[in-house]
Amino acid sequence: MRANRCVRLCARLILLLIVTATALLAPPPPLFAADAPPAEADVPPAEADAPPAEADVPAMARTWPVGLRPRVLRGWEPPATVYGPGHRGVDLAAPAGTPVRAVTAGRVSFAGRVAGKGVISVDLTGTGDPPLRTTYEPVTASVEKGEEVDPGEVIGTVAASGSHCSAAPCVHWGLRRGEVYLNPLSLLPPWLLHRGPSRLLPVPGTRPPH
Numbered sequence: 001m002r003a004n005r006c007v008r009l010c011a012r013l014i015l016l017l018i019v020t021a022t023a024l025l026a027p028p029p030p031l032f033a034a035d036a037p038p039a040e041a042d043v044p045p046a047e048a049d050a051p052p053a054e055a056d057v058p059a060m061a062r063t064w065p066v067g068l069r070p071r072v073l074r075g076w077e078p079p080a081t082v083y084g085p086g087h088r089g090v091d092l093a094a095p096a097g098t099p100v101r102a103v104t105a106g107r108v109s110f111a112g113r114v115a116g117k118g119v120i121s122v123d124l125t126g127t128g129d130p131p132l133r134t135t136y137e138p139v140t141a142s143v144e145k146g147e148e149v150d151p152g153e154v155i156g157t158v159a160a161s162g163s164h165c166s167a168a169p170c171v172h173w174g175l176r177r178g179e180v181y182l183n184p185l186s187l188l189p190p191w192l193l194h195r196g197p198s199r200l201l202p203v204p205g206t207r208p209p210h
Contacts, residue, residue, distance in 0.1 A: 066099070089173055091165050094170055096159065100158060105148075108122055108144065109121045122155070135176075
């Protein structure tokens with residue numbers, strides 16, 4: 001009996017050694033299922049989610065180009081391709097003769113006529129290389145190329161002709177960095193973009209009129 005017991009014990013030890021060796025030599029299980037999405041670090045740079053273009057635009061404007069809060073006749077409609085259809089800027093309602101102001105500090109990079117329209121372009125100060133560039137048209141310029149302009153400074157007036165708006169007179173306001181067009185409304189901080197009408201508050205110590 002003692003011999004049989006030794007045989008069974010040896011068999012168990014051999015079986016345990018086989019199981020242990022199999023477990024040690026087997027390849028490790030995959031960290032993800034075969035159909036699971038790859039980790040973020042595994043995504044090639046070209047396929048990784050890129051931040052929206054507006055993330056590259058600081059909300060640095062101190063005024064609208066025209067008026068206090070003009071009506072937007074047509075918003076920014078980025079084209080799907082470089083030469084595809086779209087609207088590379090915004091159209092702001094503004095009658096002829098309305099003062100056009102620099103939305104922030106910059107240097108005039110162009111002031112002249114393009115395809116019969118008066119155009120002013122301003123490179124915005126401190127916005128990198130190439131800098132952000134705003135464009136206004138149709139505008140009769142009161143500044144020249146190379147001039148430095150301050151926020152809110154009048155740089156021209158809305159021209160009487162050259163507008164592509166049919167519903168109402170307008171000025172086209174554009175923004176781009178190099179050859180990439182961006183949404184010019186991104187330059188406006190929330191307090192300026194969504195500012196409501198002015199409201200008079202009572203002066204402490206005075207009685208309201210009856």
